[in-house]
Amino acid sequence: MLNKEELQRITESIQLAESHTSGEIRVCVARQCKGDPLEAAFKKFNQLKMDTTRLRNGVLIYVSPSDHKTAIIGDQGIHDAVNGGFWNEALEKMLSYFKKGEISEGICKGVEKVGELIKSRYPVSENDINELGDEVIMEE
Structure with a gap:
């Protein structure tokens, strides 16, 4: 699906956004959906357990490249902060790269877009802790 370098690049995009x-x-x-x-x-x-963050501000980007499916889920704090079309904007941006076979680039662009949103609603605090891991979850 994705090679080691692509996974590392996605992890770095998550770290940068966060x-x-x-x-x-x-x-x-996911291998299949x-x-x-x-x-x-x-x-x-x-x-x-992404619904356990203190501010309820977790976002999951879910991608199944082989089935050409993707979805973005935001916890209650994020969902309440976005306008109706935001998730579709982020998904369309990702899908434009997926159609060209640029899966990792599309995921990185999606992470960047989501990061822009949550930055305005949830700016980094002085004593911020990373509540969830940044590594890409590979689902068999």
Whole structure:
């Protein structure tokens, strides 16, 4: 799916985005997504306990390259902060890269777009702690 360098680049994009915000971004890359990607993302969001951040400001970017499916889920604090079209804007940006076969670049652009949003709503605090890991979750 993604090679070591691509995974590292995605992790670095998460770290860069999170350096400007107290929000938490995670990326899950699934080998397959047979059903609705939003349902799969919601399930993974809960499995990863992303709803346990102090400010309820976690965001999961869920991607299944082989099935051409992706979804973005934000916890309650994030969801309340965004306008209706934001998730679609982020998804469209990602999909424009996916269509060219640039999966890792698309994911990085999605992370960047989500980071911009949560930075304005949840700026980094002086004693900010990273509540969730930054590594890409690979789902078999």
